[in-house]
Amino acid sequence: MRWSRAFLPVLKESPADAQIVSHKLMLRAGLVRQTAAGIYAWLPLGFRVLKKIEQIVREEQDRSGAQEMLMPTLQSADLWRESGRYEAYGPEMLRIKDRHDREILYGPTNEEMITMLFRDEVKSYRDLPRTLYHIQWKFRDEIRPRFGVMRGREFLMKDAYSFDLDEAGARQSYYTQMLAYLRTFQRLGIQAVPMKAASGPIGGDLSHEFIVLAPTGESEVFYDAAYEEFDWQQPDLRYGDEAGLQGLFDRVNATYAATDETHDEGRWSELAPEKQRTGRGIEVGHIFYFGDKYSAAMDLKVSGRDGTPVTPMMGSYGVGVSRLVGAIIEASHDDAGILWPEAVAPWQVGLVTMRTDDEATVVAAESLYEQLREAGVEVLYDDRDERGGVKLGSMDLIGLPWQLIVGPRGIAAGMVELKHRSTGEREELSLESALARLTP
Ligand code: 5CA
16 A cells, blocks of 8 residues: 555544543544444554454464354344343343334344344254354443443444353353453454453353453453463364363463452462562453353243254354454554554554655665565555655554565665564565565
């Protein structure tokens, strides 16, 4: 992408209405614009990051055996009356009437709809277990939308739903999602610690929140430093391996982590002081087991192995996809701007010309741009007729992992500068070696 043709409205000043650093940076770097309270338009830069996060979430859900589908944003009120939640949900639910005076709502979550779809199609124990998910916009009329996309009213969520014949099966589905979440967040380049949670309005007795450390987080957190060392990608931890997944769950339960809601001073004090980590955190995912809460209320039954009807046991599993954009920035930035982890960076390389009136500089940059693109590298080429210093400032602000800087003095000697944004390390390289470093 050429910056001269891009829609990348970066701001010099920090917007006054933003309170936390991620929100400020998302506005300054042109990721989003608010269009109504708690509702945001995703500009090209933010949209690229959102899609990258979504794709990693999708790949890890697929690897775990969950199947993707897509349910609508609008739902009928009658569907929610079946579970009793239409009244119970309260003013957070956006209730709408259509032209025929029918009551509909903008879905805040999809337990009812998936239970209805499953009930209408699935008749036998042979069709279980199943886990289905979608990545779809939700609406919750939050009383105090704040911190930008972190607590929006409209937000993008991955929500998955599992159906099993019995509790033992449902627990396996829960553990499977737990592993998928640990792998997802690790791939996203953030540390999200699973913490035992109070299950809240969704109900159920088995529930974990996944929390990213950040000083502006809404909950206070306490956890064992051992989480900083865990590698969840290890190949011997396999989906479908019941004992392995049980072992994973036991290990998580044995390694202390809790929010202020579930904190247990007794267990905490048993942990050696040098292993105690405290701080604040942002909830980026939440998983729930709730048994037959919805299946019983909505009369979902399948015929069991011996022919008698069985009520499936369910769980639901949410990831805040749009919130993650803010959470990642909150966890990864410096005074100059964002530091994108490579996995979610909108582009990998920012190519900058220091002087657009120097022909040799422009010729070299154009050639680097072509060659990088041909090699399949995602590159943003700042070819604008602006001062070099301004362009470098913008590049730091939008935080691409690599900056390739082309200026008259270097080019005269056949050299360009490669800067690693997060470490600040700079290297003078020939054009060929710079290309070699940046191409896979
Ligand atoms: N039905 C369940 C699981 S699918 C559910 O809705 N869970 S939730 O309420 O915990 O939401 C899942 C995730 O969505 C949260 O962990 C959070 O990351 C994200 N989320 C929730 N509310 C908002 C909001 N107002 N703005 C941005 N993200 C949100």
